[in-house]
Amino acid sequence: MLVKNSNFLFLLIFCLFITNLSHAIEPDVFVQSTVNRASQTLSKNISKEEKILELQDLAKDTVDIKGIGFYTLGKYRKEITSDQKKKYSVLFENYFLKSFSSRLAEYSNPKINVTSKEKKNDKYTIVSSILVSTKDRPEVKIDWRIYTKNPDKPLIRDLIIEGLSLARTQKEEFSSIIKSNDNDINALFQNLEKFINE
Amino acid sequence: MNKFLKIFIATLLILSFANKSSAEDVKDCFEGLNRATFAFNQGLDKAIIEPISKGYRKLPMPIRTGTSNILSNLSNLVTIPNNILQGDLKTAGINTARLSVNTTIGIFGIFDVAQQMGLVKNYNKEDYGQTLGKWGVGEGCYLILPILGPSTVRDSVGTLTSVLGGDPWYNVTVKNDTQYFKDSDYYVSKGTDGINFRSKNIEAFDNLEINSMDFYASVRSLYLQDRKQKILNSNKIIDTQDDSDWDDLQSN
Numbered sequence: 001m002l003v004k005n006s007n008f009l010f011l012l013i014f015c016l017f018i019t020n021l022s023h024a025i026e027p028d029v030f031v032q033s034t035v036n037r038a039s040q041t042l043s044k045n046i047s048k049e050e051k052i053l054e055l056q057d058l059a060k061d062t063v064d065i066k067g068i069g070f071y072t073l074g075k076y077r078k079e080i081t082s083d084q085k086k087k088y089s090v091l092f093e094n095y096f097l098k099s100f101s102s103r104l105a106e107y108s109n110p111k112i113n114v115t116s117k118e119k120k121n122d123k124y125t126i127v128s129s130i131l132v133s134t135k136d137r138p139e140v141k142i143d144w145r146i147y148t149k150n151p152d153k154p155l156i157r158d159l160i161i162e163g164l165s166l167a168r169t170q171k172e173e174f175s176s177i178i179k180s181n182d183n184d185i186n187a188l189f190q191n192l193e194k195f196i197n198e
Numbered sequence: 199m200n201k202f203l204k205i206f207i208a209t210l211l212i213l214s215f216a217n218k219s220s221a222e223d224v225k226d227c228f229e230g231l232n233r234a235t236f237a238f239n240q241g242l243d244k245a246i247i248e249p250i251s252k253g254y255r256k257l258p259m260p261i262r263t264g265t266s267n268i269l270s271n272l273s274n275l276v277t278i279p280n281n282i283l284q285g286d287l288k289t290a291g292i293n294t295a296r297l298s299v300n301t302t303i304g305i306f307g308i309f310d311v312a313q314q315m316g317l318v319k320n321y322n323k324e325d326y327g328q329t330l331g332k333w334g335v336g337e338g339c340y341l342i343l344p345i346l347g348p349s350t351v352r353d354s355v356g357t358l359t360s361v362l363g364g365d366p367w368y369n370v371t372v373k374n375d376t377q378y379f380k381d382s383d384y385y386v387s388k389g390t391d392g393i394n395f396r397s398k399n400i401e402a403f404d405n406l407e408i409n410s411m412d413f414y415a416s417v418r419s420l421y422l423q424d425r426k427q428k429i430l431n432s433n434k435i436i437d438t439q440d441d442s443d444w445d446d447l448q449s450n
Protein backbone atom coordinates (compact mmCIF):
# COMPACT_ATOMS: atom_id res chain seq x y z
CA MET A 1 0.00 0.00 0.00
CA LEU A 2 2.81 2.35 0.99
CA VAL A 3 4.68 1.52 -2.25
CA LYS A 4 1.53 2.12 -4.24
CA ASN A 5 1.01 5.49 -2.52
CA SER A 6 4.63 6.47 -3.11
CA ASN A 7 4.30 5.64 -6.80
CA PHE A 8 1.15 7.69 -7.02
CA LEU A 9 2.80 10.63 -5.26
CA PHE A 10 5.79 10.43 -7.57
CA LEU A 11 3.50 10.29 -10.61
CA LEU A 12 1.56 13.30 -9.33
CA ILE A 13 4.71 15.37 -8.73
CA PHE A 14 6.10 14.32 -12.12
CA CYS A 15 2.87 15.32 -13.88
CA LEU A 16 2.81 18.65 -12.08
CA PHE A 17 6.43 19.26 -13.03
CA ILE A 18 5.77 18.41 -16.68
CA THR A 19 2.66 20.59 -16.70
CA ASN A 20 4.65 23.42 -15.20
CA LEU A 21 7.37 23.05 -17.80
CA SER A 22 4.95 22.93 -20.68
CA HIS A 23 3.31 26.24 -19.65
CA ALA A 24 6.36 28.31 -18.72
CA ILE A 25 7.21 30.82 -21.44
CA GLU A 26 10.83 31.85 -21.86
CA PRO A 27 11.15 35.67 -21.64
CA ASP A 28 13.08 35.98 -24.90
CA VAL A 29 10.48 33.89 -26.77
CA PHE A 30 7.77 36.02 -25.17
CA VAL A 31 9.42 39.27 -26.34
CA GLN A 32 10.01 38.02 -29.88
CA SER A 33 6.44 36.78 -30.14
CA THR A 34 5.08 40.10 -28.78
CA VAL A 35 7.20 42.04 -31.27
CA ASN A 36 6.03 39.79 -34.10
CA ARG A 37 2.40 40.33 -33.11
CA ALA A 38 2.93 44.12 -33.09
CA SER A 39 4.74 43.94 -36.41
CA GLN A 40 1.86 41.97 -37.97
CA THR A 41 -0.60 44.62 -36.84
CA LEU A 42 1.53 47.46 -38.12
CA SER A 43 1.99 45.90 -41.55
CA LYS A 44 -1.75 45.23 -41.98
CA ASN A 45 -3.63 47.21 -44.58
CA ILE A 46 -6.05 48.77 -42.09
CA SER A 47 -6.64 52.31 -40.84
CA LYS A 48 -4.44 53.92 -38.19
CA GLU A 49 -7.37 53.89 -35.73
CA GLU A 50 -7.85 50.13 -36.22
CA LYS A 51 -4.13 49.57 -35.73
CA ILE A 52 -4.24 51.56 -32.49
CA LEU A 53 -7.13 49.43 -31.18
CA GLU A 54 -5.26 46.19 -31.99
CA LEU A 55 -2.06 47.50 -30.37
CA GLN A 56 -3.99 48.47 -27.26
CA ASP A 57 -5.35 44.90 -26.97
CA LEU A 58 -1.80 43.59 -27.36
CA ALA A 59 -0.56 45.95 -24.62
CA LYS A 60 -3.32 44.86 -22.21
CA ASP A 61 -2.25 41.28 -22.78
CA THR A 62 1.52 41.66 -22.52
CA VAL A 63 2.33 44.76 -20.42
CA ASP A 64 1.98 45.05 -16.65
CA ILE A 65 0.22 48.42 -16.92
CA LYS A 66 -0.87 48.45 -13.29
CA GLY A 67 2.65 47.64 -12.07
CA ILE A 68 4.25 50.32 -14.25
CA GLY A 69 1.63 52.80 -13.06
CA PHE A 70 2.52 52.29 -9.43
CA TYR A 71 6.25 52.31 -10.18
CA THR A 72 5.90 55.68 -11.89
CA LEU A 73 4.20 57.11 -8.80
CA GLY A 74 7.44 56.56 -6.86
CA LYS A 75 7.27 57.60 -3.22
CA TYR A 76 3.76 58.97 -3.69
CA ARG A 77 2.26 55.48 -4.05
CA LYS A 78 2.76 55.01 -0.31
CA GLU A 79 1.18 58.36 0.53
CA ILE A 80 -2.13 58.29 -1.37
CA THR A 81 -5.46 56.84 -0.22
CA SER A 82 -6.96 53.64 -1.64
CA ASP A 83 -9.62 55.68 -3.48
CA GLN A 84 -6.88 57.78 -5.06
CA LYS A 85 -5.04 54.58 -6.02
CA LYS A 86 -8.15 53.25 -7.76
CA LYS A 87 -8.66 56.52 -9.60
CA TYR A 88 -4.99 56.64 -10.56
CA SER A 89 -4.99 53.06 -11.90
CA VAL A 90 -7.87 53.83 -14.27
CA LEU A 91 -6.34 57.12 -15.40
CA PHE A 92 -2.88 55.63 -15.86
CA GLU A 93 -4.18 52.73 -17.95
CA ASN A 94 -5.99 55.11 -20.30
CA TYR A 95 -2.97 57.41 -20.45
CA PHE A 96 -0.58 54.53 -21.08
CA LEU A 97 -2.67 52.96 -23.83
CA LYS A 98 -3.10 56.27 -25.64
CA SER A 99 0.56 57.22 -25.34
CA PHE A 100 1.90 53.75 -26.19
CA SER A 101 -0.29 53.09 -29.21
CA SER A 102 0.16 56.54 -30.75
CA ARG A 103 3.94 56.20 -30.43
CA LEU A 104 3.99 52.75 -32.02
CA ALA A 105 1.43 53.43 -34.75
CA GLU A 106 3.91 55.83 -36.39
CA TYR A 107 6.18 52.94 -37.31
CA SER A 108 5.33 51.17 -40.55
CA ASN A 109 7.03 47.84 -39.92
CA PRO A 110 9.76 47.89 -37.30
CA LYS A 111 12.11 44.92 -37.38
CA ILE A 112 13.30 43.89 -33.93
CA ASN A 113 15.61 40.95 -33.34
CA VAL A 114 16.02 39.46 -29.87
CA THR A 115 19.73 38.88 -29.20
CA SER A 116 20.12 37.62 -25.62
CA LYS A 117 18.60 37.41 -22.17
CA GLU A 118 19.92 37.76 -18.62
CA LYS A 119 18.02 36.45 -15.62
CA LYS A 120 18.44 38.97 -12.78
CA ASN A 121 16.41 37.05 -10.19
CA ASP A 122 13.20 35.00 -9.98
CA LYS A 123 11.14 38.09 -10.66
CA TYR A 124 13.05 39.74 -13.49
CA THR A 125 14.79 38.84 -16.72
CA ILE A 126 16.28 41.44 -19.04
CA VAL A 127 15.86 40.55 -22.70
CA SER A 128 18.13 42.40 -25.14
CA SER A 129 17.12 43.19 -28.69
CA ILE A 130 18.08 45.35 -31.66
CA LEU A 131 15.77 47.58 -33.66
CA VAL A 132 17.25 47.17 -37.12
CA SER A 133 18.46 50.42 -38.75
CA THR A 134 16.73 52.09 -41.70
CA LYS A 135 18.01 54.79 -44.05
CA ASP A 136 16.65 57.48 -41.69
CA ARG A 137 17.49 55.92 -38.35
CA PRO A 138 20.52 54.16 -36.89
CA GLU A 139 20.31 50.78 -35.18
CA VAL A 140 18.74 51.06 -31.72
CA LYS A 141 19.44 48.81 -28.72
CA ILE A 142 16.31 47.97 -26.76
CA ASP A 143 16.29 46.04 -23.48
CA TRP A 144 13.05 44.71 -22.05
CA ARG A 145 12.48 44.30 -18.33
CA ILE A 146 10.29 41.22 -18.10
CA TYR A 147 8.44 40.45 -14.87
CA THR A 148 8.58 36.68 -14.46
CA LYS A 149 7.06 36.12 -11.02
CA ASN A 150 4.47 34.00 -12.80
CA PRO A 151 6.56 32.17 -15.44
CA ASP A 152 3.38 31.12 -17.26
CA LYS A 153 2.41 34.74 -17.80
CA PRO A 154 5.48 36.96 -18.26
CA LEU A 155 4.77 40.68 -18.50
CA ILE A 156 6.69 43.68 -19.81
CA ARG A 157 7.52 46.23 -17.12
CA ASP A 158 9.99 48.54 -18.82
CA LEU A 159 11.71 49.33 -22.08
CA ILE A 160 15.30 50.50 -21.81
CA ILE A 161 16.22 52.21 -25.08
CA GLU A 162 19.97 52.74 -25.51
CA GLY A 163 20.29 52.62 -21.73
CA LEU A 164 17.43 55.02 -21.08
CA SER A 165 14.54 53.62 -19.08
CA LEU A 166 11.10 54.74 -20.23
CA ALA A 167 9.57 53.84 -16.86
CA ARG A 168 12.14 55.91 -14.99
CA THR A 169 11.63 58.85 -17.35
CA GLN A 170 7.89 58.61 -16.78
CA LYS A 171 8.40 58.42 -13.02
CA GLU A 172 10.55 61.55 -12.98
CA GLU A 173 8.06 63.39 -15.18
CA PHE A 174 5.16 62.54 -12.85
CA SER A 175 7.24 63.46 -9.82
CA SER A 176 8.03 66.84 -11.38
CA ILE A 177 4.33 67.55 -12.02
CA ILE A 178 3.36 66.66 -8.45
CA LYS A 179 6.24 68.61 -6.90
CA SER A 180 5.64 71.74 -8.91
CA ASN A 181 2.03 71.71 -7.62
CA ASP A 182 2.82 71.66 -3.88
CA ASN A 183 2.91 67.84 -3.78
CA ASP A 184 -0.76 67.66 -4.75
CA ILE A 185 -1.50 64.32 -6.45
CA ASN A 186 -4.68 65.83 -7.93
CA ALA A 187 -2.49 67.95 -10.22
CA LEU A 188 -1.20 64.73 -11.77
CA PHE A 189 -4.76 63.43 -12.13
CA GLN A 190 -5.77 66.64 -13.92
CA ASN A 191 -2.79 66.41 -16.28
CA LEU A 192 -3.58 62.76 -17.04
CA GLU A 193 -7.25 63.59 -17.71
CA LYS A 194 -6.21 66.44 -19.99
CA PHE A 195 -3.83 64.19 -21.94
CA ILE A 196 -6.45 61.43 -22.30
CA ASN A 197 -9.13 63.83 -23.53
CA GLU A 198 -6.95 65.80 -25.94
CA MET B 199 38.51 86.49 -17.75
CA ASN B 200 40.13 83.52 -16.04
CA LYS B 201 39.38 85.06 -12.65
CA PHE B 202 35.72 85.45 -13.62
CA LEU B 203 35.56 81.84 -14.76
CA LYS B 204 37.09 80.60 -11.53
CA ILE B 205 34.55 82.55 -9.47
CA PHE B 206 31.73 81.30 -11.71
CA ILE B 207 32.79 77.66 -11.33
CA ALA B 208 33.33 77.98 -7.59
CA THR B 209 29.89 79.57 -7.15
CA LEU B 210 28.21 76.85 -9.17
CA LEU B 211 29.98 74.13 -7.23
CA ILE B 212 29.08 75.64 -3.86
CA LEU B 213 25.43 76.10 -4.88
CA SER B 214 25.38 72.67 -6.36
CA PHE B 215 26.69 70.77 -3.38
CA ALA B 216 24.83 72.90 -0.86
CA ASN B 217 21.55 71.55 -2.20
CA LYS B 218 21.37 68.00 -0.96
CA SER B 219 18.35 65.95 -1.91
CA SER B 220 17.12 62.39 -1.55
CA ALA B 221 18.18 59.69 -4.00
CA GLU B 222 14.80 59.84 -5.70
CA ASP B 223 14.94 63.57 -6.29
CA VAL B 224 16.71 65.23 -9.15
CA LYS B 225 18.95 68.14 -8.10
CA ASP B 226 17.34 70.90 -10.09
CA CYS B 227 18.49 73.88 -7.99
CA PHE B 228 17.97 76.41 -10.80
CA GLU B 229 14.67 75.04 -12.10
CA GLY B 230 13.02 78.40 -12.77
CA LEU B 231 15.96 79.67 -14.78
CA ASN B 232 16.42 76.30 -16.44
CA ARG B 233 12.81 76.17 -17.60
CA ALA B 234 13.15 79.66 -19.09
CA THR B 235 16.37 78.70 -20.91
CA PHE B 236 14.74 75.46 -22.04
CA ALA B 237 11.84 77.44 -23.56
CA PHE B 238 14.34 79.71 -25.31
CA ASN B 239 16.26 76.70 -26.69
CA GLN B 240 13.03 75.09 -27.85
CA GLY B 241 12.12 78.28 -29.73
CA LEU B 242 15.54 78.29 -31.32
CA ASP B 243 15.16 74.65 -32.23
CA LYS B 244 11.76 75.11 -33.87
CA ALA B 245 12.86 78.23 -35.78
CA ILE B 246 16.34 77.23 -36.90
CA ILE B 247 17.82 73.91 -35.78
CA GLU B 248 14.98 71.52 -36.65
CA PRO B 249 14.39 72.95 -40.17
CA ILE B 250 18.13 72.79 -40.92
CA SER B 251 18.26 69.22 -39.55
CA LYS B 252 15.38 68.20 -41.80
CA GLY B 253 17.19 69.74 -44.77
CA TYR B 254 20.43 68.05 -43.75
CA ARG B 255 18.67 64.69 -43.77
CA LYS B 256 17.78 65.19 -47.43
CA LEU B 257 21.47 65.15 -48.35
CA PRO B 258 22.70 61.90 -49.96
CA MET B 259 23.63 59.20 -47.46
CA PRO B 260 27.38 59.12 -48.39
CA ILE B 261 27.67 62.86 -47.62
CA ARG B 262 25.98 62.46 -44.24
CA THR B 263 28.08 59.40 -43.39
CA GLY B 264 31.29 61.20 -44.41
CA THR B 265 30.36 64.26 -42.33
CA SER B 266 29.51 62.09 -39.36
CA ASN B 267 32.84 60.27 -39.74
CA ILE B 268 34.84 63.54 -39.86
CA LEU B 269 33.14 64.78 -36.67
CA SER B 270 33.65 61.45 -34.94
CA ASN B 271 37.33 61.48 -35.94
CA LEU B 272 37.76 65.04 -34.59
CA SER B 273 36.17 64.02 -31.29
CA ASN B 274 39.17 61.72 -30.71
CA LEU B 275 41.16 64.83 -29.84
CA VAL B 276 39.13 65.16 -26.63
CA THR B 277 38.47 61.47 -26.15
CA ILE B 278 42.14 60.40 -26.10
CA PRO B 279 43.30 62.72 -23.24
CA ASN B 280 40.22 61.66 -21.30
CA ASN B 281 40.97 57.97 -21.89
CA ILE B 282 44.39 58.69 -20.34
CA LEU B 283 42.95 60.69 -17.43
CA GLN B 284 40.60 57.80 -16.71
CA GLY B 285 43.55 55.39 -16.68
CA ASP B 286 42.35 53.56 -19.78
CA LEU B 287 45.67 53.54 -21.62
CA LYS B 288 44.76 50.63 -23.88
CA THR B 289 41.73 52.46 -25.30
CA ALA B 290 43.83 55.64 -25.58
CA GLY B 291 46.30 53.69 -27.76
CA ILE B 292 43.54 52.22 -29.92
CA ASN B 293 41.89 55.62 -30.37
CA THR B 294 45.25 57.23 -31.25
CA ALA B 295 45.74 54.58 -33.93
CA ARG B 296 42.17 55.19 -35.11
CA LEU B 297 42.79 58.94 -35.34
CA SER B 298 46.07 58.43 -37.26
CA VAL B 299 44.66 55.90 -39.73
CA ASN B 300 41.41 57.77 -40.38
CA THR B 301 43.10 61.19 -40.74
CA THR B 302 45.64 59.88 -43.25
CA ILE B 303 44.30 56.85 -45.15
CA GLY B 304 40.72 57.86 -44.39
CA ILE B 305 41.31 61.37 -45.88
CA PHE B 306 40.76 63.69 -42.88
CA GLY B 307 38.35 61.17 -41.37
CA ILE B 308 35.83 61.04 -44.24
CA PHE B 309 36.19 57.25 -44.31
CA ASP B 310 36.25 55.20 -41.12
CA VAL B 311 39.04 52.95 -42.37
CA ALA B 312 39.98 51.96 -38.81
CA GLN B 313 36.56 50.41 -38.28
CA GLN B 314 36.78 48.54 -41.58
CA MET B 315 40.23 47.25 -40.57
CA GLY B 316 38.73 45.98 -37.33
CA LEU B 317 40.92 48.34 -35.29
CA VAL B 318 37.98 49.72 -33.34
CA LYS B 319 34.76 47.83 -32.71
CA ASN B 320 32.84 50.31 -30.63
CA TYR B 321 34.15 53.86 -30.40
CA ASN B 322 32.90 55.64 -27.28
CA LYS B 323 33.35 59.40 -27.01
CA GLU B 324 34.76 60.63 -23.72
CA ASP B 325 34.82 64.18 -22.32
CA TYR B 326 36.07 65.99 -19.21
CA GLY B 327 32.65 65.78 -17.54
CA GLN B 328 32.75 62.00 -17.86
CA THR B 329 36.29 61.94 -16.47
CA LEU B 330 35.22 64.00 -13.44
CA GLY B 331 32.34 61.55 -12.97
CA LYS B 332 34.73 58.62 -13.21
CA TRP B 333 36.89 60.28 -10.55
CA GLY B 334 33.88 60.33 -8.24
CA VAL B 335 32.74 63.94 -8.64
CA GLY B 336 28.95 64.10 -8.27
CA GLU B 337 26.89 65.57 -11.08
CA GLY B 338 25.77 68.54 -8.98
CA CYS B 339 22.79 70.61 -9.99
CA TYR B 340 21.13 70.20 -13.35
CA LEU B 341 21.68 73.10 -15.74
CA ILE B 342 20.27 74.12 -19.10
CA LEU B 343 22.79 76.14 -21.08
CA PRO B 344 21.63 78.55 -23.77
CA ILE B 345 22.00 76.95 -27.23
CA LEU B 346 24.12 74.07 -25.84
CA GLY B 347 21.20 72.48 -23.97
CA PRO B 348 21.11 70.13 -20.96
CA SER B 349 24.13 69.86 -18.68
CA THR B 350 25.05 69.64 -15.00
CA VAL B 351 27.49 71.67 -12.92
CA ARG B 352 30.05 68.88 -13.32
CA ASP B 353 29.52 68.63 -17.07
CA SER B 354 29.69 72.42 -17.46
CA VAL B 355 33.05 72.41 -15.69
CA GLY B 356 34.06 69.68 -18.17
CA THR B 357 32.96 71.86 -21.11
CA LEU B 358 34.92 74.81 -19.71
CA THR B 359 37.98 72.58 -19.36
CA SER B 360 37.77 71.92 -23.10
CA VAL B 361 37.83 75.61 -23.99
CA LEU B 362 40.50 76.39 -21.40
CA GLY B 363 43.05 74.27 -23.22
CA GLY B 364 41.69 70.72 -22.96
CA ASP B 365 40.51 70.50 -26.56
CA PRO B 366 43.40 70.53 -29.10
CA TRP B 367 40.92 71.31 -31.92
CA TYR B 368 39.77 74.45 -30.05
CA ASN B 369 43.39 75.35 -29.36
CA VAL B 370 44.47 75.29 -33.01
CA THR B 371 41.35 77.02 -34.34
CA VAL B 372 40.16 79.59 -31.81
CA LYS B 373 42.64 79.91 -28.96
CA ASN B 374 45.88 80.15 -30.92
CA ASP B 375 46.33 82.11 -34.10
CA THR B 376 47.66 79.43 -36.45
CA GLN B 377 47.94 79.98 -40.17
CA TYR B 378 46.18 76.70 -40.96
CA PHE B 379 42.78 77.11 -39.32
CA LYS B 380 40.24 79.84 -38.66
CA ASP B 381 37.93 80.38 -35.67
CA SER B 382 35.01 79.56 -37.93
CA ASP B 383 36.36 76.03 -38.52
CA TYR B 384 35.71 75.23 -34.87
CA TYR B 385 32.25 76.79 -34.73
CA VAL B 386 31.19 75.18 -38.03
CA SER B 387 32.33 71.76 -36.78
CA LYS B 388 30.43 72.17 -33.50
CA GLY B 389 27.33 73.47 -35.28
CA THR B 390 27.40 70.60 -37.76
CA ASP B 391 27.82 68.15 -34.89
CA GLY B 392 24.63 69.50 -33.32
CA ILE B 393 22.73 69.35 -36.62
CA ASN B 394 24.02 65.82 -37.25
CA PHE B 395 22.77 64.69 -33.82
CA ARG B 396 19.42 66.46 -34.21
CA SER B 397 18.84 64.99 -37.68
CA LYS B 398 19.18 61.48 -36.28
CA ASN B 399 16.60 62.16 -33.58
CA ILE B 400 13.84 64.17 -35.26
CA GLU B 401 11.08 61.56 -34.81
CA ALA B 402 12.27 60.55 -31.33
CA PHE B 403 12.17 64.19 -30.13
CA ASP B 404 8.79 64.88 -31.75
CA ASN B 405 7.35 61.70 -30.25
CA LEU B 406 8.68 62.53 -26.81
CA GLU B 407 7.30 66.06 -26.96
CA ILE B 408 3.83 64.95 -28.09
CA ASN B 409 3.60 62.26 -25.41
CA SER B 410 5.03 64.26 -22.52
CA MET B 411 2.93 66.16 -20.04
CA ASP B 412 6.10 67.87 -18.80
CA PHE B 413 8.59 67.81 -21.68
CA TYR B 414 11.23 69.63 -19.65
CA ALA B 415 11.18 66.92 -16.95
CA SER B 416 11.35 64.13 -19.55
CA VAL B 417 14.39 65.66 -21.26
CA ARG B 418 16.07 66.19 -17.88
CA SER B 419 15.53 62.56 -16.92
CA LEU B 420 16.83 61.25 -20.25
CA TYR B 421 19.92 63.49 -20.14
CA LEU B 422 20.86 62.45 -16.60
CA GLN B 423 20.34 58.75 -17.36
CA ASP B 424 22.43 59.07 -20.52
CA ARG B 425 25.34 60.70 -18.68
CA LYS B 426 25.26 58.03 -15.97
CA GLN B 427 25.39 55.36 -18.65
CA LYS B 428 28.31 57.05 -20.41
CA ILE B 429 30.32 57.49 -17.22
CA LEU B 430 29.88 53.83 -16.29
CA ASN B 431 31.02 52.80 -19.79
CA SER B 432 29.16 49.62 -19.23
CA ASN B 433 28.07 47.31 -22.02
CA LYS B 434 25.53 45.91 -19.64
CA ILE B 435 22.76 48.46 -19.82
CA ILE B 436 21.06 46.98 -16.76
CA ASP B 437 23.97 48.04 -14.54
CA THR B 438 22.57 51.55 -14.48
CA GLN B 439 19.12 50.44 -13.41
CA ASP B 440 18.18 50.39 -9.76
CA ASP B 441 15.95 47.41 -8.98
CA SER B 442 14.93 48.40 -5.48
CA ASP B 443 12.02 50.51 -6.68
CA TRP B 444 10.50 47.60 -8.55
CA ASP B 445 10.64 45.13 -5.68
CA ASP B 446 7.45 45.81 -3.75
CA LEU B 447 5.17 46.17 -6.75
CA GLN B 448 2.29 43.81 -7.36
CA SER B 449 1.47 42.44 -10.79
CA ASN B 450 -1.74 42.84 -12.81
